[in-house]
Amino acid sequence: xxxxxxxxxxxxxxxxxxxxxxxxxxxxxxxxxxxxxxxxxxxxxxxxxxxxxxxxxxxxxxxxxxxxxxxxxxxxxxxxxxxxxxxxxxxxxxxxxxxxxxxxxxxxxx
Amino acid sequence: xxxxxxxxxxxxxxxxxxxxxxxxxxxxxxxxxxxxxxxxxxxxxxxxxxxxxxxxxxxxxxxxxxxxxxxxxxxxxxxxxxxxxxxxxxxxxxxxxxxxxxxxxxxxxxxxxxxxx
Numbered sequence: 001x002x003x004x005x006x007x008x009x010x011x012x013x014x015x016x017x018x019x020x021x022x023x024x025x026x027x028x029x030x031x032x033x034x035x036x037x038x039x040x041x042x043x044x045x046x047x048x049x050x051x052x053x054x055x056x057x058x059x060x061x062x063x064x065x066x067x068x069x070x071x072x073x074x075x076x077x078x079x080x081x082x083x084x085x086x087x088x089x090x091x092x093x094x095x096x097x098x099x100x101x102x103x104x105x106x107x108x109x110x
Numbered sequence: 111x112x113x114x115x116x117x118x119x120x121x122x123x124x125x126x127x128x129x130x131x132x133x134x135x136x137x138x139x140x141x142x143x144x145x146x147x148x149x150x151x152x153x154x155x156x157x158x159x160x161x162x163x164x165x166x167x168x169x170x171x172x173x174x175x176x177x178x179x180x181x182x183x184x185x186x187x188x189x190x191x192x193x194x195x196x197x198x199x200x201x202x203x204x205x206x207x208x209x210x211x212x213x214x215x216x217x218x219x220x221x222x223x224x225x226x227x
Contacts, residue, residue: 001172034212038155045205045220046155051213089155093212097160097169099145104154 002026004092006102012080012109020105021072022090028071033092035073037066040087040104049088050075077107085109112136112216114206119221126196132189132206132218140164140184143209146191148202149220156202159191160209174200196225 003025012018022035029035031053038046048057050066053073063078073092077084090102118130132144146158159180160169168180179192189206203220 036213038214040155045217048213048215048217051215052211057215087154091155091157091214097167098171099157099160101147101155101157 002094002100004090004100004102006088006090006105009106009108012077012084012107014080014082014109016080017076017078018080018107019069019074019076020088020090020107021069021074022092022102023072024092029068029073029092031068033073033094035066035068036091037064037073037075038089038091040089041085046089080109082109112208114208114216114218116204116206116218116221119204119223121224121226122196123227124197124225127192127194128196128223130191130193130204130206130221130223132191134187134189134206134208137208139182139187144180144182144189145207145209145214146178146180146189147205147207147214147217148200149205150199150202153202158204161189193223196223198225201225 005023037050039049040046054066065076067074087104087106089104113135115133143162145160148156161180177195181190201224203222205220206218207214208216
């Protein structure tokens with residue numbers, strides 16, 4: 001069974017840059033997995049940040065960007081702000097109508 | 111604006127059934143595939159099921175296959191999740207979410223299902 005991997009809890013300083021990644025337990029992530037990224041704060045529904053690897057959802061600040069780095073999808077936050085402190089999830093399309101979420105990364109800004 | 115509103119959650123006993131609904135508004139419901147995604151307390155997101163825009167194809171996570179059924183009524187702009195043989199591990203907030211091409215572009219607020227004796 002394919003597992004989508006994300007980093008354990010991460011921290012970044014205010015104003016700093018952080019890159020979170022989304023990998024596969026077997027194989028490489030490509031644009032054909034249509035990686036997308038979601039932000040979630042406690043008690044709230046997820047919010048779509050990035051879709052189709054690198055397209056920002058409407059209203060998402062340009063400090064959020066997506067890419068493929070090596071064999072993983074990546075979410076980069078440039079100039080982190082306090083309200084970026086959230087859980088971040090990626091999801092990959094595995095084909096045959098199946099999607100798999102990563103386990104999420106809890107990001108602390110301090 | 112696009113709105114997805116889930117309902118039907120509650121507390122049920124193991125082995126019983128429950129049907130969730132998701133009322134959609136603000137877009138042409140019959141043009142989009144729809145997902146159910148769940149989140150157990152303190153855990154991450156888990157994809158549950160997908161139904162195509164016209165209901166012609168349905169896909170399920172292994173964890174729910176054979177027990178859950180996704181369906182839709184495009185005349186009522188409503189998505190459903192019929193959950194049978196519920197287990198304690200099905201306890202979660204269940205979100206409906208809209209599929210746009212190959213990604214989720216908007217989410218409902220979720221409905222809590224608690225399976226407990």
